[in-house]
């Protein structure tokens with residue numbers, strides 16, 4: 001059927017037709033205004049237990065490039081902060097702009113970053129399957145990490161070197177031994193709020209944990225993501241994968257909390 005995308009006809013402003021929750025009360029991303037975030041002393045630090053994580057593959061799903069993990073046990077989890085129990089690492093992926101344009105989904109006081117990394121975790125304590133969790137109000141916890149342009153990132157090449165193997169939608173290749181810990185900034189201070197998936201089906205199932213400190217990558221490294229294509233290898237129309245971000249949505253009756 002007519003699939004959603006990021007173009008003029010099938011992009012974020014059209015998603016509400018097939019996914020009415022797009023106009024819901026806890027949609028993501030949002031513009032985060034630091035001065036209006038509530039500093040909450042009951043908010044403890046987050047802990048990322050990734051040392052036993054097992055990456056499986058890297059894939060192009062026609063919307064982004066995704067690295068998936070073995071989530072058959074609690075070997076790699078995020079816990080603490082706003083979370084009532086550990087959430088299991090499932091995958092990470094990116095959103096980015098066109099050359100020289102902003103491409104993050106969350107913005108900070110109206111300012112976007114070049115890109116945004118999402119590390120997706122699910123509540124396997126309360127839900128039997130990932131699919132169930134993805135549709136439940138406390139089902140997912142996504143860590144958002146901003147990417148700003150500067151020097152080369154010393155570990156991102158492990159991902160950009162693999163991008164040529166997943167150029168087209170529907171391609172996937174083995175990607176073992178990658179630990180997302182190497183993509184974290186030095187500080188784990190964060191903002192947190194209740195939101196949604198930023199792509200269809202836009203389920204309002206995400207506790208967002210957005211790190212305040214960006215990581216730095218080079219324009220050259222980020223440019224490698226733009227070699228990816230939205231289309232499959234067999235499709236005539238070649239569409240460069242870029243600007244795969246949803247703009248900020250209405251905060252409605254929500255508050256953003258800030259870790260200390």
Ligand SMILES: CCN[C@H]1CN(CCOC)S(=O)(=O)c2sc(S(N)(=O)=O)cc21
Pocket residue numbers: 061063064091118120130131134142196197198199200201
């Ligand atoms: C292209 C499809 N993207 C989604 C696929 N999934 C949802 C459905 O799964 C059963 S998901 O849970 O892996 C996530 S997380 C995520 S974001 N940008 O908010 O972090 C988007 C999606």
Ligand SMILES: [Zn+2]
Pocket residue numbers: 093094095118198
């Ligand atoms: Zn995302």
